Amino acid sequence: MTKNILAVLAGIVAWTVLWLGYNMILKMLGQLPTEPTTRVENPSTLLLMLIGSIVFSIVAGYVTAHVSAAAGYWPAVILGVTLLAMGIFFQTQSWQLLPIWFHFSFLLFLAPVTLFGAWLRLK
Numbered sequence: 001m002t003k004n005i006l007a008v009l010a011g012i013v014a015w016t017v018l019w020l021g022y023n024m025i026l027k028m029l030g031q032l033p034t035e036p037t038t039r040v041e042n043p044s045t046l047l048l049m050l051i052g053s054i055v056f057s058i059v060a061g062y063v064t065a066h067v068s069a070a071a072g073y074w075p076a077v078i079l080g081v082t083l084l085a086m087g088i089f090f091q092t093q094s095w096q097l098l099p100i101w102f103h104f105s106f107l108l109f110l111a112p113v114t115l116f117g118a119w120l121r122l123k
Contacts, residue, residue, distance in 0.1 A: 004068050004075045011064035011079040011114070012086075018056040023049075039097050046102050053106055054113050057083065061117025076118030080111030 026032040031045045040046065060083065061076050068075040087110050091103045 004071050004078075007064045007066075007068035007071070007075040008079045008082065010067045011060040011076075012082060014063045015056050015060035015083060018059060019052065022052045022056070037097070041099065046099065050102065050105055050109075054109050057110055057113040058117035058120070061114035061119075062121045063117075064114075065118035065121035073115065073118055073122065076115050079118075080114035083110045083114060 023032060026045070026048065027034055031042070031048060032040065040049075060079060064075050064079045065073075084107060087107050091098075091107060095103065
């Protein structure tokens with residue numbers, strides 16, 4: 001049980017660290033505005049953010065499955081639901097800063113792609 005909790009926490013930490021680091025890189029490259037209240041509408045920037053979220057969700061699912069070892073998919077399912085809940089919270093905080101299609105696409109991919117990452121580790 002403890003190992004499964006640590007596995008989910010490891011997945012959350014992996015996703016968050018990758019996302020925050022990626023956003024810093026996008027800011028340094030001029031893709032994201034430095035002012036956090038500026039609306040983002042550039043399609044290439046939005047696509048880069050969406051691709052980053054998908055890749056980081058795969059990595060988080062993989063990490064969770066790796067740490068939990070023989071626990072099957074349950075830790076990854078819990079991770080996917082947790083990432084979705086966190087995503088809903090943070091997307092509502094930035095609702096007016098990003099297009100509606102981005103919010104829905106971002107949230108739509110979180111849980112299934114996380115499970116895909118676990119599947120890559122467990123297959």
